[in-house]
Amino acid sequence: MGCGAIGTQIALAIDSGKIPGTLTHVYDTSKDASSSLVSKLKNKPIIVENPHLLSSYPVDIVVEAASQEAVRNVAHSVLQNKRDLMIMSVGALLDESIYDILSEACEHFHKTIYLPSGAIGGLDTIKSVSDLLESVTLTTTKHPKSLKGAKFFETSKIDLEKITTQTIIFEGTAKEAVSQFPANINVAALLSLVGVGSEKTMVKIVADPNTDKNTHTIVAQGKFGKMSFNIENIPDETNPKTSKLAILSAIETLRKYCSSGISIGT
Ligand SMILES: NC(=O)C1=CN([C@@H]2O[C@H](COP(=O)(O)OP(=O)(O)OC[C@H]3O[C@@H](n4cnc5c(N)ncnc54)[C@H](OP(=O)(O)O)[C@@H]3O)[C@@H](O)[C@H]2O)C=CC1
Numbered sequence: 001m002g003c004g005a006i007g008t009q010i011a012l013a014i015d016s017g018k019i020p021g022t023l024t025h026v027y028d029t030s031k032d033a034s035s036s037l038v039s040k041l042k043n044k045p046i047i048v049e050n051p052h053l054l055s056s057y058p059v060d061i062v063v064e065a066a067s068q069e070a071v072r073n074v075a076h077s078v079l080q081n082k083r084d085l086m087i088m089s090v091g092a093l094l095d096e097s098i099y100d101i102l103s104e105a106c107e108h109f110h111k112t113i114y115l116p117s118g119a120i121g122g123l124d125t126i127k128s129v130s131d132l133l134e135s136v137t138l139t140t141t142k143h144p145k146s147l148k149g150a151k152f153f154e155t156s157k158i159d160l161e162k163i164t165t166q167t168i169i170f171e172g173t174a175k176e177a178v179s180q181f182p183a184n185i186n187v188a189a190l191l192s193l194v195g196v197g198s199e200k201t202m203v204k205i206v207a208d209p210n211t212d213k214n215t216h217t218i219v220a221q222g223k224f225g226k227m228s229f230n231i232e233n234i235p236d237e238t239n240p241k242t243s244k245l246a247i248l249s250a251i252e253t254l255r256k257y258c259s260s261g262i263s264i265g266t
């Protein structure tokens, strides 16, 4: 579900055999996007007309790489149809009612939701020390073009076109960040879910016209000590909001899902 930057690269990884699975169906609100994806593949999946159809076929897993809205609309019915689900638009899970409904559905239908580490690293270690955490902060720096179109700018006086030096454009909780920048800061949702929650995870978003990277700097402190992670991501060529690492992380999660053998890491 979602045939953009992430969906297309996942489909190509299945087509090339890197992910040992079969892509059976695709859906995107844009028919052009799904047709364009299918045209790139040797093994052609069926394009479905309705996202609910994805889980009505006997598939193992549905992959969401679309939008928070897609998660809100479709996630529960995927679990109800007894399919696993992988979610990239993790920000949707910061709505407690959605999180609780999906979490209960996983238990009830014995299914799993996979959230890849996306554009960051360190979630394994932060998860291990979660009971001892006192603070988690995330500073994300992107080129203004990678922040364009965010809901935040509908009410802010900041004009991205006029930024000439590194400028902090947002400081607040992960909860606010994910709601104001739904397509830019899903990593804040991931951090919140493994760490101290979305009201205590503090986020700074910096626009830097002189950077060609999407950089995420995470600092976690607590009774275990301190951890810092600095991830300088190259943006995807087709969608500069999205880092190459986010795509590779989605591919690795699915590769693991489709494989047996030794599993390394927490
Ligand atoms: N977890 C993480 O670390 C990361 C998560 N993401 C998130 O992953 C998602 C996919 O990213 P990416 O592939 O780069 O995005 P793209 O914009 O490149 O592709 C998304 C595609 O999904 C389509 N789409 C939007 N809403 C729906 C819907 N309700 N149902 C079906 N299709 C829909 C879009 O159509 P249209 O363009 O017409 O809206 C577009 O074709 C985004 O939500 C993004 O924010 C991205 C990077 C990192």
Ligand SMILES: O=C([O-])CC(=O)C(=O)O
Residues within 6 Å of the ligand: 118, 119, 182, 183, 184, 185, 186, 187, 188, 214, 233, 241, 242, 243, 244, 246
């Ligand atoms: O890909 C990235 O660098 C991060 C991103 O867009 C997100 O978390 O939504």
